[in-house]
Amino acid sequence: MSKDLSRFSLKHRIAQEIRSLIYEGKLSAGEKITESRLSQDLGVSRTSVREAILLLELEGLLISSPYKDTRVATISQEEVMELLIPMRVQIETYALKKGFANWEDADREKFRGIVENMKKAVNYDDLPTFIDLDIQLHELIVTSSELENVIRIWESIVHRIRLHFVYQNSKSGTLEKWMKDHEELVEILITEDSVEDAVEALRKHIIDTNIPDVYLLN
Numbered sequence: 609m610s611k612d613l614s615r616f617s618l619k620h621r622i623a624q625e626i627r628s629l630i631y632e633g634k635l636s637a638g639e640k641i642t643e644s645r646l647s648q649d650l651g652v653s654r655t656s657v658r659e660a661i662l663l664l665e666l667e668g669l670l671i672s673s674p675y676k677d678t679r680v681a682t683i684s685q686e687e688v689m690e691l692l693i694p695m696r697v698q699i700e701t702y703a704l705k706k707g708f709a710n711w712e713d714a715d716r717e718k719f720r721g722i723v724e725n726m727k728k729a730v731n732y733d734d735l736p737t738f739i740d741l742d743i744q745l746h747e748l749i750v751t752s753s754e755l756e757n758v759i760r761i762w763e764s765i766v767h768r769i770r771l772h773f774v775y776q777n778s779k780s781g782t783l784e785k786w787m788k789d790h791e792e793l794v795e796i797l798i799t800e801d802s803v804e805d806a807v808e809a810l811r812k813h814i815i816d817t818n819i820p821d822v823y824l825l826n
Contacts, residue, residue: 618652622660625650627767630669630680631774632736637682637826641670667767683772685825688818692765692772696814699762700749701807707753708803715752716798719745723794730783738783739773745790749797749810772818772825779824789817 626646629635643654643661650657661678664670672678722745729738743766750762777786796809 618656619659619663622646622650622652622656623663626660626664627669631739631770633774633778635680637680637775639680640677641680642678668765669767669771681771683768683775683825685822687768688772688776688822688825692769693814693818695765696746696769697811699758700746700814701811703750703753703755703758703762704807704810705803706755706758707749708806710754711752715748718748719794719798722748723791726787726790730787733783735778735783736774738786739770739777742773742786742790743770745794776818776821776824780821782821786817789813 626635626641635641641661643657646657647654661670661672665672669681670678671681722741726738726741726745729735729741746769747762747766751759753759790813793809793813797806800806800809
C-alpha cells in the first residue's frame with residue numbers, strides 16, 4: 609500500500625513540476641519535451657515521467673503524437689473566442705446565480721484577501737502569482753455555489769484557462785489595468801444586493817478583460 613501511495617504521489621509531484629515550468633514560461637508553447645530530458649532534469653525515473661505526462665495530456669497542457677513526440681500545448685484565438693470564453697461565461701454566471709444569495713461575510717473576506725494579494729503581485733510585477741490569484745478568484749465564484757457538477761466542469765477546463773492567461777497576458781503587460789478590472793468586479797460582487805447586476809458585472813468582466821487582447825495569441 610505504501611509503495612502504491614508513494615508512486616501516486618511522485619507522479620503528481622512530477623506533474624506539478626512540469627506545470628510550473630509551463631506556467632512560468634520556462635517551457636514554451638509548442639516546445640518539444642522528452643522523457644529522458646525530464647527524467648534527467650528532475651532526477652526521477654522515465655516511468656514516473658511518462659505517468660506524469662499522461663496526466664498533463666488529460667489536462668490539456670501537453671500534446672503527444674503516436675510514435676512521434678510530446679510538445680507543450682498551444683492555444684488559439686479560435687479556441688478562446690469560440691470555446692473558453694463562452695464556457696466561462698456560462699459556468700461562472702450560473703454558479704454566481706446559484707450561490708450568491710448564500711454568501712456570508714467570510715466569503716466576501718476571501719474575495720477581499722485575493723484582491724489585496726493581487727495588489728502585492730502588481731507591486732512586484734509578479735505575473736505568475738497574479739495569474740494564480742486571478743484563477744483563485746474565479747474559482748471561488750464557482751466553488752461557492754457548492755454545486756459539484758458545476759465545479760467538475762470548471763475543473764475540466766481550468767488548466768486551459770490558465771494556459772490562455774499565461775500565453776496572452778505575458779505579451780500584453782498590463783498588470784495595473786487587470787488590477788483595476790478585478791477591483792471593480794470584486795467591489796460589485798461584495799456590495800451588490802442584486803444578483804442580476806452581479807451576474808452582468810461578471811459576464812462583462814470575463815469578456816472585456818479577454819477579448820481585447822486575444823489577438824496576441826498566435
